[in-house]
Structure formats: structure tokens, C-alpha cells
Amino acid sequence: MRLYVPILVLAVLAAGFAIFSVTFGALAGPKRWNKAKLESYECGIEPTPAPLGGGKVPIKYYLTAMLFIVFDIEIVFLYPWAVTFNKLGAFALVEMVAFVVAVLIAYAYVWRRGGLDWD
Amino acid sequence: MSPAYYVFLAVILFVIGGVGVLVRRNAIVIFMCVELMLNACNLAFVAFARMHGNLDGQVVAFFVMVVAAAEVVVGLAILMAIYRARKSASVDDANLLKY
Amino acid sequence: MSLAAATIPAPSIEYSQLAPMLIVFGAAVVGVLVEAFAPRHLRRPAHLVLSLGGLATAFVLTCVIAGSASIFANGSPGHNAAMGAVAVDRPTLFIQGTILVLAFVSVLLIADSAQDVSPFAGQAAAAPGSPEEREGLLAGLVHTEIYPLTLFAVGGMLLFPASNDLLTMFVALEVLSLPLYLLCGLARRRRLLSHEAAVKYFLLGAFSSAFFLFGIAMLYGYSGSVSLAAIASTVSSNTGSTTLLFAGIALTGLGLLFKIGAVPFQSWKPDVYQGAPTPVTALMASCTVVSAFGALLRVFYVAFGNLTWDWRPAMWAVAILTMVIGAIIAITQTDVKRLLAYSSIAHAGFILTAVIAASAAGLSSSLFYLAAYGFTTVGAFAVITLVRDPGGEADHLSRWAGLGKRSPLVAGIFAFFLLAFAGIPLTSGFTGKFAVFQAAVAGGATPLVIVGVLASAIAAFFYVRVIVLMFFSDPVPDGPEVVVPSLFTGTAVGLGAVATLVLGIVPGPVLDLANHAATQLFVR
Numbered sequence: 001m002r003l004y005v006p007i008l009v010l011a012v013l014a015a016g017f018a019i020f021s022v023t024f025g026a027l028a029g030p031k032r033w034n035k036a037k038l039e040s041y042e043c044g045i046e047p048t049p050a051p052l053g054g055g056k057v058p059i060k061y062y063l064t065a066m067l068f069i070v071f072d073i074e075i076v077f078l079y080p081w082a083v084t085f086n087k088l089g090a091f092a093l094v095e096m097v098a099f100v101v102a103v104l105i106a107y108a109y110v111w112r113r114g115g116l117d118w119d
Numbered sequence: 120m121s122p123a124y125y126v127f128l129a130v131i132l133f134v135i136g137g138v139g140v141l142v143r144r145n146a147i148v149i150f151m152c153v154e155l156m157l158n159a160c161n162l163a164f165v166a167f168a169r170m171h172g173n174l175d176g177q178v179v180a181f182f183v184m185v186v187a188a189a190e191v192v193v194g195l196a197i198l199m200a201i202y203r204a205r206k207s208a209s210v211d212d213a214n215l216l217k218y
Numbered sequence: 219m220s221l222a223a224a225t226i227p228a229p230s231i232e233y234s235q236l237a238p239m240l241i242v243f244g245a246a247v248v249g250v251l252v253e254a255f256a257p258r259h260l261r262r263p264a265h266l267v268l269s270l271g272g273l274a275t276a277f278v279l280t281c282v283i284a285g286s287a288s289i290f291a292n293g294s295p296g297h298n299a300a301m302g303a304v305a306v307d308r309p310t311l312f313i314q315g316t317i318l319v320l321a322f323v324s325v326l327l328i329a330d331s332a333q334d335v336s337p338f339a340g341q342a343a344a345a346p347g348s349p350e351e352r353e354g355l356l357a358g359l360v361h362t363e364i365y366p367l368t369l370f371a372v373g374g375m376l377l378f379p380a381s382n383d384l385l386t387m388f389v390a391l392e393v394l395s396l397p398l399y400l401l402c403g404l405a406r407r408r409r410l411l412s413h414e415a416a417v418k419y420f421l422l423g424a425f426s427s428a429f430f431l432f433g434i435a436m437l438y439g440y441s442g443s444v445s446l447a448a449i450a451s452t453v454s455s456n457t458g459s460t461t462l463l464f465a466g467i468a469l470t471g472l473g474l475l476f477k478i479g480a481v482p483f484q485s486w487k488p489d490v491y492q493g494a495p496t497p498v499t500a501l502m503a504s505c506t507v508v509s510a511f512g513a514l515l516r517v518f519y520v521a522f523g524n525l526t527w528d529w530r531p532a533m534w535a536v537a538i539l540t541m542v543i544g545a546i547i548a549i550t551q552t553d554v555k556r557l558l559a560y561s562s563i564a565h566a567g568f569i570l571t572a573v574i575a576a577s578a579a580g581l582s583s584s585l586f587y588l589a590a591y592g593f594t595t596v597g598a599f600a601v602i603t604l605v606r607d608p609g610g611e612a613d614h615l616s617r618w619a620g621l622g623k624r625s626p627l628v629a630g631i632f633a634f635f636l637l638a639f640a641g642i643p644l645t646s647g648f649t650g651k652f653a654v655f656q657a658a659v660a661g662g663a664t665p666l667v668i669v670g671v672l673a674s675a676i677a678a679f680f681y682v683r684v685i686v687l688m689f690f691s692d693p694v695p696d697g698p699e700v701v702v703p704s705l706f707t708g709t710a711v712g713l714g715a716v717a718t719l720v721l722g723i724v725p726g727p728v729l730d731l732a733n734h735a736a737t738q739l740f741v742r
Contacts, residue, residue: 062199066192073188076181091228105250112254126439133432140425149421156428163435171442176435179385179444183431186392190424193396197403197420201413203345210421213414216489 060118067110074103125166132159146198146208150191157187232299235283235306238276238314239380242373245272249366262329265365269325272369276376277318284311296741298382302445305382305516307741312585312732313379313512320504320592321372323713326706327497327600328364337495337603338364338404339412346409361404367397368501375505379512382520382741383445384434384470387513391430391477394509395423398502402494407610415493422476422486430473436466437521446521447742453524467522467529474517477510478566481539488551491559496611499555500599500710503562504592511569511588515581518573520740526576533574537666540567541673549680553613554602557680558595561639564677565591571670572654575661582736583653586729590638590646590721597714598635600707604628605698612698615684620693625700629688631715636685638718640678646721653729 081088081096110116132155139152161180168176202208233240245268252264283289289297289306296307330337340359344350374394381387403416438444440462441452452458476483491499522529544564551557569587572580605612605621605628612618622629638645651674655667703711721728 062195066195069188070192073185076184080178080181088228102247105247105254109250109254129435133428136428137425140421146417146421150424153421153424153428156425157431160428160431160435163432164438167435167439167442170439173442175385175442175444176438179434179438182385182389186389189396190392193399194420194424197399197413197416200342200345200403201417204410204413210417213417215411215414216418216493 122166122169129159129163229301235299237279239376241276246366246369261362269365273322280315295738303386305741308735310380312735316589317505323596323710324501326710330706371397375509378509385444401498405495411493415490419490426476429469433466433469436462449521474514481543484563488556488559492555496603500596503595508588537570545673545676571658575657578736579657582732583657585732587650590650593717594638600710601632607698617698619691622689633685636681640681644722646718649725
């Protein structure tokens with residue numbers, strides 16, 4: 001049974017976070033309803049009745065998608081490092097910080113060059 | 120099930136991708152075929168890693184995924200540029216450079 | 219509950235031995251920061267300092283490492299740095315030094331902005347002929363990203379021949395290729411040609427690297443490791459499936475031969491060389507070829523060194539096809555950049571004859587040939603940037619008619635480069651060809667050398683044809699203007715010409731250096 005205690009703790013924490021965010025958001029945030037907010041989430045495309053422009057999506061969407069792919073894939077290197085973090089120690093920490101800084105520099109370039117602006 | 124079957128599957132996927140590159144005419148589809156070939160390589164690496172009982176193949180698969188993502192970004196940027204200039208993504212239309 | 223507390227020994231990385239590559243990559247990353255935060259007018263000077271300074275520092279450090287007593291103590295052939303992933307040995311250092319010098323000269327060409335604003339598109343994202351493009355031109359927009367891209371490519375080129383396992387080699391291959399795909403598509407003039415070159419290079423390059431990767435998978439299946447030394451030891455212990463081994467050799471060989479542009483994997487080369495901006499062509503024709511040959515030599519000497527009898531027949535066929543087809547198709551060319559592309563294919567064939575020898579002499583003569591050929595190529599492409607029409611460079615050969623009468627100096631220097639390509643005595647081309655053919659004969663490949671000499675004779679025909687066209691035909695009316703070279707381009711042309719002359723008249727020191735570098739072959 002003791003093995004499952006951490007999972008229970010995690011479940012409680014997760015549920016607590018979800019309940020807290022939703023309640024706090026509902027209490028603290030301004031309430032301005034509009035059409036977009038009431039639609040089902042479809043990544044910027046209108047799902048029904050017919051997609052806008054024959055189902056084509058704006059080209060800006062692809063820029064965002066490409067940026068997402070690049071930064072998302074970098075995570076793949078963090079997993080093995082996180083699993084062996086205790087065993088690898090300071091050396092791996094320094095190397096991983098260097099790696100994350102390199103990724104951040106790319107991020108800074110994208111941000112400064114307007115890659116993150118939608119319009 | 121023997122891991123060798125996965126290697127055969129990888130070879131089949133690789134060949135499908137390779138044939139796709141040769142017969143398709145849309146640059147984006149050609150590019151997707153190349154990605155299929157890279158993923159076939161990944162499958163082969165993981166299967167061989169299982170056969171040899173070491174992790175090298177899985178590590179390679181990680182790197183290949185990252186390289187493939189970088190290639191997608193560079194490739195789509197180039198293909199987008201040529202599509203906007205020519206209004207066509209067919210590789211048969213790109214025929215200014217010859218002989 | 220508690221995880222096993224056993225610690226994995228932390229990997230060690232010899233930063234000082236990898237310093238040249240780290241500096242080039244570091245300069246590239248700082249270049250990205252410059253792009254992100256520096257004001258527009260400061261970017262170009264900052265990039266110039268970073269690129270040229272980074273390459274020069276890396277070259278000095280390469281020399282320091284080559285002279286290091288500790289790495290090469292007690293007759294050691296070198297050291298496997300970074301847990302055996304990167305080799306530090308004399309042939310690699312020779313190749314890296316060559317790449318760094320050639321890259322320095324290429325960056326001079328890339329940075330030249332005297333002719334018009336720059337040889338690169340102001341806004342690559344704007345479609346050719348669109349209002350956005352015109353607006354960008356009027357606003358004087360320039361792409362300064364070319365400098366970090368070049369540095370990333372050069373960093374990949376340094377790592378490619380040094381990688382001692384196939385995973386590192388694959389990553390290095392992509393790091394060098396991806397920026398080059400982009401650079402190819404960034405020409406300011408004739409943008410459709412440039413785009414087309416980038417698409418062709420990208421699709422074929424990605425296709426070939428998929429084959430290379432599948433070859434690596436086969437070799438991994440064969441030996442259970444991607445390290446070149448482990449593959450070699452599995453070969454000598456003769457365990458494992460030979461099907462996987464031969465499939466692996468063929469597919470990895472295909473990927474490497476594609477990068478050097480050997481027949482039948484040459485079809486991208488003329489198109490890409492013609493369509494890419496000329497400074498980028500200079501970078502590809504010199505540095506990429508040197509780097510790819512370095513990787514080819516390492517893989518076939520270290521991993522497949524005991525299988526010489528198995529891969530030699532196939533390499534013979536490739537070398538013969540490369541020399542003959544490169545030389546014959548070059549005769550029909552009417553575009554000077556395409557002509558040099560086919561000439562580069564033929565030269566790849568000449569170097570392959572020495573690679574096939576699989577000996578110290580073969581290695582040292584390849585190293586010398588690569589250095590000599592690289593300088594001549596950079597110089598020749600630098601001259602091409604000088605001969606201009608109102609719409610850009612005058613690439614068509616008919617425009618070069620009578621150039622010798624209008625500007626004898628430029629035409630003379632170009633003729634000198636062509637003679638070096640042809641292998642006329644007193645140029646570096648002669649010394650290089652002599653060395654590779656000598657190594658090939660010593661390696662028992664006399665028929666190959668006979669084919670090589672015949673191909674050189676065919677090649678000499680079209681080089682001489684261009685010289686005759688420049689000096690003995692009448693100038694075309696309203697012919698191209700020969701611009702006065704700026705300091706940068708002038709330096710590039712001058713360095714190319716001086717190196718071609720010096721390596722032709724007193725090749726001794728560099729030949730000795732190449733011999734010294736090759737005596738112990740590669741570190742395992």
C-alpha cells in the first residue's frame with residue numbers, strides 16, 4: 001500500500017490545483033462573454049457548420065505550429081536527464097542548463113523578431 | 120514476438136517512403152515520404168536495441184526525432200517560399216535549372 | 219521505495235580539445251543574440267567581428283591542439299574526446315584547419331556588400347516581384363542571419379569529419395546541411411533560381427540523409443553499437459550478419475558520396491551550385507567537400523578498414539563514373555557556375571582514386587588535394603562575383619567572350635585558376651593530381667589512374683576552351699562590367715591565387731604537413 005501513497009498525494013494535489021484554478025478564475029476574473037469563448041476548442045478553426053474559407057487555415061497558424069514542434073521536441077532530452085538526475089549530479093545539471101539556455105536564445109530570437117505576434 | 124519482425128516492418132516502411140519520394144510530384148508529399156523513411160529508421164533502431172539488449176538504439180531514436188523536427192521547420196520554410204513565388208508545390212514546375 | 223543510490227559515472231568532456239568547434243558554435247549562438255537584441259545598424263559590424271574573429275580563433279586553437287605534446291605523447295595517434303564521440307587526431311585537425319581557413323575566405327565573400335547592398339535577399343519571406351519585396355528594398359532591409367547560419371554550417375563541417383560514432387556524424391551532417399539549404403535560397407538576384415536550388419538541395423539532401431540513417435541502423439543491427447571502432451572490431455571478430463553489414467556499408471556510403479557529389483549521386487550539384495548565391499556556392503564547393511571527404515575517409519578507413527576488398531570494386535566503379543561523367547558533361551556547359559560544378563564532380567572522382575588506396579599515402583594525398591582544390595575553388599568563385607551585368611552576375615559563358623581584352627588582370631587570374639583545375643604544372647592542381655595518382659598507383663589501381671589521366675585530358679579541353687574564349691574572341695557589345703573588387707573580395711581572390719601558386723611551386727611544406735598528419739592514420 002505504501003507504494004501508492006505518492007500517487008494519492010499527487011492526485012490530491014492535481015485535483016486541488018484544478019479546483020483552485022477554476023474557482024479562483026471564476027471569482028476573480030472579469031466576465032465578458034463572446035461567441036468564441038462558447039465554442040468548442042478547435043485550434044482557431046471554426047468546426048461547424050462549414051469551415052471558413054473551405055477548411056483552409058491562416059498561414060500564421062503554421063508558423064506557430066512549427067515553433068511548437070521545435071520547442072516541444074527539445075523536451076525529449078529532458079526526460080532521460082530527469083530520470084537519472086540524482087545519479088548524474090552536478091555535471092549533467094550544468095550541461096542541461098547550457099542546453100536550456102541555448103534553446104532560450106532561439107526563443108528570444110523568435111520573440112524579438114515578431115514570430116510570436118499573431119497580427 | 121521476435122523483434123526481427125519489426126526490422127522487416129521498418130524495411131517495408133523505408134521502401135514505401137523511398138518509392139513515394141520517387142513517384143510523387145508534390146514537394147510536400149515528397150517531404151512527408153522522407154519523414155516516413157526517417158521514422159522507419161527509428162523503428163529499426165528501437166528493434167535492434169531490443170535485439171542487442173542495449174540502449175544505444177533508443178538514444179539514436181531520440182536524436183533522430185529532434186533532427187527530423189528541425190528538418191521539418193527548415194523544409195516547410197523553403198517549400199512555403201517557393202509556393203508563394205510560383206503558386207505551385209509541384210516539383211515538375213521547378214524547372215529553370217537544367218542542363 | 220528508495221531508488222538504487224549507485225551513481226552513474228559522470229561523462230567527461232575535454233573542452234580544451236573541442237575548443238575550435240565550441241568557439242565556432244558559440245560565435246553562432248552569440249550571433250543569434252545579436253540578431254535578437256542589437257539595433258539594425260550595428261548588426262553587420264558585430265557579425266563581422268564575431269564570424270571572422272571566431273573562425274580565426276578556432277584556427278589558432280586548432281594549430282595549438284595539433285602541436286600539443288600531451289595528446290600525441292608517446293607516438294599516440296590522437297585522443298577520443300567526449301566519451302569517444304569526437305576524435306582528435308592529426309588528419310582531422312588538418313581537415314579542420316583547412317575548413318576554417320576556407321570558411322574565413324568564404325565569409326569574406328559573403329560579407330562583401332560593395333556591388334549592390336549584399337548578395338543576399340533583403341527579405342526572404344517576401345515573394346519575388348511582390349509589393350512587400352519592393353518596400354523592403356526601398357527600406358534597405360538586409361538579412362544578417364546569413365552570418366550565424368554560416369557559422370552553424372561551418373561548426374557542423376568541423377564536427378562531421380571528427381565524429382567517431384555514427385550518431386554524432388549524423389547530427390553533424392544535419393547541422394551542416396540545414397543552414398546550407400536555407401543559405402542556398404537567399405540570393406538577392408534571380409530569386410526563383412535560388413528558391414529552386416534550395417528546394418532541390420533540400421529534398422535530395424533529406425532523401426540521402428534518410429539513406430545514411432538507415433545505413434547507420436543496419437550497422438547498429440550488425441554490431442550493437444554505433445561507434446566506428448566497435449563496428450571495426452565486430453568486423454574483425456567476424457560475428458554478426460553480413461547482410462546487415464553490407465547493407466550498412468552501401469547505405470552509409472551512399473549518404474557520404476551524395477555529399478561529395480560523386481556519380482551517380484551528383485545530380486543536385488550543378489543545379490545547386492548555379493542557383494545558390496555565389497559566395498554560398500564558394501562555401502559549399504570548398505568547405506563542404508573537404509568536410510564530407512574527411513568523413514568518408516574516416517568511415518571507410520576506421521570502420522570498414524578491414525573490408526577493403528569488399529568495398530573497393532564498388533568504389534572503383536563510382537570513381538570511374540565520377541571522373542568520366544563529370545569531365546564529359548562539363549564540355550557541354552554554357553554557364554560558368556555549372557561548369558565549375560561539373561569540374562567539382564570530376565575532381566571528387568580524382569580524390570576518390572586516392573581514397574580507394576586505403577593507405578597513409580592515399581590519406582595524405584587526399585588531404586593535400588582537398589586543401590589545394592579548396593583554395594583554387596574559392597578564388598574562382600570570387601572572380602565570378604566580379605563579372606557583372608546590370609541584373610547581377612554574368613554567368614553565361616557567352617558573356618565572358620573577350621573578357622581578356624577588356625580586363626586582362628581578372629581574366630588572367632581566372633585563367634590561372636582554370637589551369638590549376640586542369641592540373642597544369644606550376645599550379646597546385648598539378649601537385650595534387652600527381653600526389654593522388656601516385657598514391658593510387660602504389661595502391662595497385664593503375665587502370666583507375668589511366669582513366670583519371672584521360673578524364674583530366676578531357677577536362678583540360680573545356681578549361682582551355684574558356685581561356686580561348688576569354689582571350690581570343692571579340693568582346694561582346696555592351697558586355698559585362700568587371701567591377702573593381704572591394705577589400706574583402708580582393709583578399710579572397712588574392713589568397714586563392716597566392717595559395718594556388720605557392721602550393722604549385724613550393725608544395726613541400728604543406729605536403730610534409732599532410733604526410734605528417736597521415737602517417738598514423740585515424741585514431742580508433
